Amino acid sequence: MSSPDTFTGWLGLDEKSAQGNLVWQSYTPKPFTPTDVDIAISHCGICGTDIHTLRSGWGKSNYPVCPGHEIVGTLTRIGASVTRFTLGERVGVGAQSGSCLRADCEECAAGMEQHCAKLFTGTYNGKFADGSKSYGGYAERIRLPAHFVVKIPEALESRDVAPMLCGGITVFSPLKKNGAGPGKKVGIVGVGGLGHFGLLFAKALGCEKVVAISRTQAKRKDAQAMGADDFIATEDGGWAKKHARSLDIIVSTVSGPNMPLQKYLQLLRTNGTFVQVGAPEDPMPAFSAFALIAKGCKIAGSQIGSPPEIEEMLKFAAEKGVKPWIQERRMKDANQAIVDMEDGKARYRYVLVNEENEHAKL
Template sequence: MTNTTNAGTNTAGTTGTDGTTTTTAGSAARTVAAYAAPAPKAPLEKTVVPRRALGEHDILIDVRFAGICHSDIHQVGEDWGDGIFPMVPGHEIAGVVAEVGPGVTRWTVGDRVGVGCFVDSCRECDNCRAGLQQFCTGAGGTVFTYNGVGRDGEPTYGGYSSQLVVDEGYALRIPEALALDTAAPLLCAGITLYSPLSRWGAGPGKKVAIVGLGGLGHLGVKIAHAKGAEVTVLSQSLRKREDGLRLGADDYRATSDPAVFTELAGTFDLIVNTVSADLDLSAYLGLLTAGGTLVQVGAPEKPVTILAQALLTGGKSLSGSMIGGLPETQEMLDFCAEHQVTAEIELIRADQINEAYARVLASDVRYRFVIDASTI
């Protein structure tokens, strides 16, 4: 049994269902162990970062596992704009509630929870009220889990850390049927694929193609298969074909073969592109049925260009999708629990993060690295 004590705590300890003794309410701000990039493109190193004192509706989470997303690497490298350093990445977070604020009603000590890509929003704009908090248009916009600025004006630090403080409304319940380590990547990779597959009706009688079999794509295959769709993987080579079929694909084609674009022309109702590489999207639009949709979830660094005729011919659509709001993310977790959809992971120690980053860039992971937070 481990004990969590905090300066300024003035309430008695309670024992959670996981055997951890904790306290409720009244705790002061604290510092926690974390791994952070001290500067752009710098290797991550062990450090400590502040966590705020629990507010009325805050919960303290003991982080158990944190997934490594390719976007973590992009943000450390400032590929998408200036970052806030030191930067503690991590927005695929699975853990256990260790402490609750006095006004918390949703959670109790010992509950299994997850935190995804954002930790707050205005709560009042049309998008927030519609459950689309990731598209918040209110003052301050969406507060992202790391490399952001909270409502208190302080930087946000992510899940590569031992503990996290978050408003109770921005945590998700991880069903008992899901192991915490393989569930962690669902908080970003899972919802990133679940949302477009749901929105565009992947299911029985639908033919769906997933472009790329990586951290995102492998979950896309699993989720589309669980929804009952006929699934094809479109990958540059056949190197992962055996994996793709094992994960639920009905077919697996290598896009390096030009004949594939002729043979599969007009085949798919929905294509979800998970890769961030520069692709000829006009060619992929040619694989859609009339009225079909190509959804972009990967984020290429360069602008995307297409031929207008590729859209006009067949009345096809090109769309984008970015994670999901709180209600849909909970729906996704419940769906994955029901259908036993989890990520294929490689569990690593915290001191292997920099090695893992290099391996992600080399496409040397099947299919998601997850950090054991006990090693932080």
């Protein structure tokens, strides 16, 4: 097995790339170091972050951008200092590929690399400590520090693992940290790529009640098939009053800035928690402080998860048989796939497949 010094993938060159204008061309990855690995990519999920970044929705992107941070593939090169992996092993990569990893860093030392204040390198559109750029998974290969590579249980299929590496951990982590499980009533706002993972994991965690919250009734049957015990459509009048004080935890996956936040908070029971994981491009709406004070409620946020958390999630998914709802698309069709994603056609995650790498011995 070997890796070239130049990689090839889909690059966004400007804000219009999100409209299906990615260009397939070569680029130079970060310089290889003893702590790095190269991975031949077989599968890469499409995440909403890809579209936000390609169009510079969260701030000006560092073009060219090779998106994709839900990556599964085979190790083709391993640095001399890497002892945890072997050549040819199937591995995964999530949304982070670098942090400071210093012993005096409060976050990194505590296993919270995703919150490192000194250095956060996104798997794409980021910069490593040496100043080189990070390039993502809409490509043939990826290079990154081995610390941010995760092992995959043999029982899981690569196509199912890919969207878990960002979409899955984004909801699994806050559910676990906020006590989702037996005796808890949990609401998931948004029945989309993230939200469907929320329903699947909340059910697998054994929550007493799982409630899907969506704008319309359109996804009711799908949500029930994913494990929802109840369904709230916010287009229906009086929903907040009808379901007031009914949920212990709400995880909001929506990224629209006009969410009815004040009404969501009405759904919380005393000492309940509202966790926002969707990231709107505009500020979130205002709300009354009494929505928190009166019931002792909390508003929280959560960002992906550390490599050990991701491995914990994958092990849990394998044990519980959690299987995401995905649609496979060819890597060569990435442009049409992101257009369809933006149009809301995914049910519920698209996964790009490098057919050449899927079964090849690289």
